[in-house]
Amino acid sequence: MTNDLENRAIAILKANDRGGYTVPTAGLYPYQWNWDSAFAALGFATFDRDRAWREIETLFDGQWEDGMVPHIIFRKNDPGYFPGPDIWGSRTEPPTSGHSQPPVVASVARWLVETGGREDERRAHEMFPKLMAWHEWWHCYRDPDETGLVGIVHPWESGRDNCPDWDIGMNNIVVPDDLGTYHRRDTDWVDPSERPTQETYDRYLTIVKFGRECGWDHDIVVREGPFFMADPCVQFVLMRADRDLMALAERFDDARARGRIADWVARDEAGAQAMWSDEACGFVATDLRTGSKSPAITNASMLAFYGGAGTEEQRAEMVRHAREILDGCRYVFPSWDPRHEGFEQRRYWRGPVWSVMNWMMAAGFERHGLADLAMRVRRDTLAMVRQSGFFEYFDPLTGEGLGGPNFTWTAAIHLALVS
Numbered sequence: 001m002t003n004d005l006e007n008r009a010i011a012i013l014k015a016n017d018r019g020g021y022t023v024p025t026a027g028l029y030p031y032q033w034n035w036d037s038a039f040a041a042l043g044f045a046t047f048d049r050d051r052a053w054r055e056i057e058t059l060f061d062g063q064w065e066d067g068m069v070p071h072i073i074f075r076k077n078d079p080g081y082f083p084g085p086d087i088w089g090s091r092t093e094p095p096t097s098g099h100s101q102p103p104v105v106a107s108v109a110r111w112l113v114e115t116g117g118r119e120d121e122r123r124a125h126e127m128f129p130k131l132m133a134w135h136e137w138w139h140c141y142r143d144p145d146e147t148g149l150v151g152i153v154h155p156w157e158s159g160r161d162n163c164p165d166w167d168i169g170m171n172n173i174v175v176p177d178d179l180g181t182y183h184r185r186d187t188d189w190v191d192p193s194e195r196p197t198q199e200t201y202d203r204y205l206t207i208v209k210f211g212r213e214c215g216w217d218h219d220i221v222v223r224e225g226p227f228f229m230a231d232p233c234v235q236f237v238l239m240r241a242d243r244d245l246m247a248l249a250e251r252f253d254d255a256r257a258r259g260r261i262a263d264w265v266a267r268d269e270a271g272a273q274a275m276w277s278d279e280a281c282g283f284v285a286t287d288l289r290t291g292s293k294s295p296a297i298t299n300a301s302m303l304a305f306y307g308g309a310g311t312e313e314q315r316a317e318m319v320r321h322a323r324e325i326l327d328g329c330r331y332v333f334p335s336w337d338p339r340h341e342g343f344e345q346r347r348y349w350r351g352p353v354w355s356v357m358n359w360m361m362a363a364g365f366e367r368h369g370l371a372d373l374a375m376r377v378r379r380d381t382l383a384m385v386r387q388s389g390f391f392e393y394f395d396p397l398t399g400e401g402l403g404g405p406n407f408t409w410t411a412a413i414h415l416a417l418v419s
């Protein structure tokens, strides 16, 4: 039996379906985004498993030869979004952006297999080499010195675009005189006071210009590009996904893949440790150029439980943070610590709550026996939707819906939570 809200969520997924892939929301985001599709698959799986698989299979249409799965696939040009395929200049077919996004897909594939039947197993088996190539890409190109810590070359690669986490890396970017003028489109759709500032956007585009001009050569972008930071979200998502990929390798009895993944898993924890900050008493974003650490706890820090990172003592500190932040917010989990300077309850990734982060976080809390925290996070995720609808994100102090409406991943997570 479905209720009105579930029917509404299903209708949103169907309305955002462009034939094998969904757009995050009509207008503001008119293309296929990487981790949005992974979460969309969780929602589709509650009523159409074939469509769930299609959503993640189509993502690999954009996979690069070196294994990278880009963060956006531009299937048809849409002038309503900036920067479009020409600005990225990736020269791929289909056209794509030039960097990736948090690799959630292996975890979704494992979940589909373990909750499904033979057909799910068959499709996961078919996808398996592509997943291996993508993970290999992360471990090879984004961690060239094999430290166990992968880096990101653009805040967009984190999926948490405008988080204050990136300020330490972004402040070092020098915007070139020849960046040129451009017309942002995001502020045509959403109140500019909730979006990144113009100064931030200039720096985003400075990184894209650098990537385009070196032909998106990953080695050059990593070694010489304007930005290279470690992100707790990408690191913990990859840690979780490596283990999920290992479970698939065991299921498919693939000894070679098992050996390769075992190497990654062995390095992952050392990488996580490099993000620990004694000052913040938690896992935080780290500038891999300067060694500087972001000063505050975020919803990405809390994914340590999802990734299975940290010692018992470190996890106890993280639980302490979680409880204090929970006490200070009507709805959790905020994308920047409200006890900390820089918290903005409405601005993009500088305070608001995202359903997808909550979904992963709750799974991590549960896995570590923190049922009360998991329950609070899930309850709030559902309550914000009940109060405000399926918005892109929410104000943690009021529950007001912000950003784009009828949002695919918010609808998908709602379905995943109630099914």
Ligand code: 2M8
Pocket (backbone or CB within 6 Å): 024, 029, 033, 034, 035, 036, 071, 156, 158, 159, 160, 161, 186
């Ligand atoms: C947001 O990112 C895009 C750039 O990729 C943007 O602001 O234009 C982020 O919330 C990101 O995590 C998300 O995948 C994307 C589409 O929902 O929007």
